[in-house]
Amino acid sequence: MLIHPQFDPVAFSLGPVAVRWYGIMYVVAFVLFMVLGRLHLKRRPDLGFSREAMDDLLFYGMLGVILGGRLGFVIFYKPMYYLQHPIEIFYIWQGGMSFHGGFLGVLVAMWYFGRKTRRSFWQVTDFIAPLVPTGLAAGRMGNFINGELPGRITDAATWPWAMWFPQVDATPVARHPSQLYQFGMEGLALFVILWIYSRKPRPLGAVSAVFLIGYGGFRFLAEFAREPDNFLGYLAFGMSMGQWLSWPMAAAGVVLLVLAYRRNAA
Numbered sequence: 001m002l003i004h005p006q007f008d009p010v011a012f013s014l015g016p017v018a019v020r021w022y023g024i025m026y027v028v029a030f031v032l033f034m035v036l037g038r039l040h041l042k043r044r045p046d047l048g049f050s051r052e053a054m055d056d057l058l059f060y061g062m063l064g065v066i067l068g069g070r071l072g073f074v075i076f077y078k079p080m081y082y083l084q085h086p087i088e089i090f091y092i093w094q095g096g097m098s099f100h101g102g103f104l105g106v107l108v109a110m111w112y113f114g115r116k117t118r119r120s121f122w123q124v125t126d127f128i129a130p131l132v133p134t135g136l137a138a139g140r141m142g143n144f145i146n147g148e149l150p151g152r153i154t155d156a157a158t159w160p161w162a163m164w165f166p167q168v169d170a171t172p173v174a175r176h177p178s179q180l181y182q183f184g185m186e187g188l189a190l191f192v193i194l195w196i197y198s199r200k201p202r203p204l205g206a207v208s209a210v211f212l213i214g215y216g217g218f219r220f221l222a223e224f225a226r227e228p229d230n231f232l233g234y235l236a237f238g239m240s241m242g243q244w245l246s247w248p249m250a251a252a253g254v255v256l257l258v259l260a261y262r263r264n265a266a
Contacts, residue, residue, distance in 0.1 A: 001156040001174045002163040007145045025142035029135030033058060036131045043199065047127055048119075057113060057128060064109030065102045072101010076241060077229060099136070099219075100245040122205040129211040130194040136215075137187020144179035151176025151225045178226035185218035203264035205256055212253025219246040 010018045037054045041047075049057075073096040074082045074089055082089050107125070114124040143149045147167035154176050156162045162174035169175075193214055198207045220243050228240040235244055 001172065002161060002177075004147050004163050004165045004167070004177075006147065006166060009146050021145045022142040025138040025145075029138040030058060030062065032134040032138065033061070033131050036134065037128075040127070040130060040198075046201065047123070049127055053117065056117075057110075057124075060109040060113045061106055061128070064105035064107070066105075068105015068108070069097035069099070069102030072098030072104060076101060076245065077232065099139075100249075103249075120204070122208060125211075126198070126202070126205065126207040129207045130191070130198045132211065133187050133191035133194060133215075137183050137191070140179050140183040140187055144177065144183070149179055150227055151178030151181070152227050154225075175227070176225040178222060181225055182219070182222045185222055186215055190214045190218060203260040205260040206264075209253045209257035209260055212249045212256065214253075216246045216248070216250030216253060219243075220250065 007021065009020050009022070011021045011024055012019050034054065037049075037057070038051065041049055041051070041054070070089070076098055078096075106128075110124045110128065111121050113119075114121050147165050150163075150165045150168050152175060154162050154174055156174035159174070159176065161177065163177045164172045165175055190211070194207065194211060197210055223240045223242045223246070226240070226242065228234055228242075232241050235241060
């Protein structure tokens with residue numbers, strides 16, 4: 001059984017200001033978005049995006065991620081708690097962000113950006129879809145560094161890479177390093193799929209659909225190894241909240257992909 005390295009969550013300090021690894025991962029995510037976005041512009045100039053548009057996309061995307069991620073956590077995971085402690089909704093430094101909430105926040109932001117720049121919603125989401133998975137990978141790496149969101153208890157003999165997270169269990173307990181599973185699936189694998197798929201023109205909405213299918217499917221699978229939030233546990237049919245939020249994404253992606261190709265054929 002491996003042991004989590006127990007990294008210091010604080011990467012370095014600048015006087016009274018502590019710079020945390022999780023914050024650095026957010027910066028890495030936004031930098032990768034810009035770098036990959038510029039590469040995407042060069043290989044697909046037909047998409048009609050400029051560097052100035054990229055800067056605006058990043059700004060709106062940041063707002064969508066932060067506001068949507070926080071509100072999503074409040075609404076999906078702990079609504080009753082925050083009804084009783086509403087001021088703590090603004091305590092972002094205490095943690096508590098939801099990918100699905102951030103995803104919805106980004107959708108709203110991209111809708112507003114498209115309306116402002118006279119682009120269709122699917123034109124915008126098709127452009128940014130290949131740029132998102134590396135940000136997800138950075139976020140999962142931040143989770144692993146912090147030793148948070150660990151996996152379910154498992155058998156170290158069957159899974160030799162199972163890991164003890166001393167931050168979670170006082171005595172040695174083998175758990176799946178589910179943060180790394182998600183890093184590999186939702187981050188690296190999904191990036192490769194989307195980067196290759198979007199290298200040439202596709203029907204409007206198709207790239208977005210592949211993102212929905214890929215993320216929803218990978219997240220649904222990863223949840224079998226991830227420990228459910230202790231304040232929620234397992235929900236109906238033994239599924240976690242993450243699975244209940246992910247399978248509709250994948251299903252919607254399948255429907256969108258079929259409609260995109262039918263519309264293109266017509």
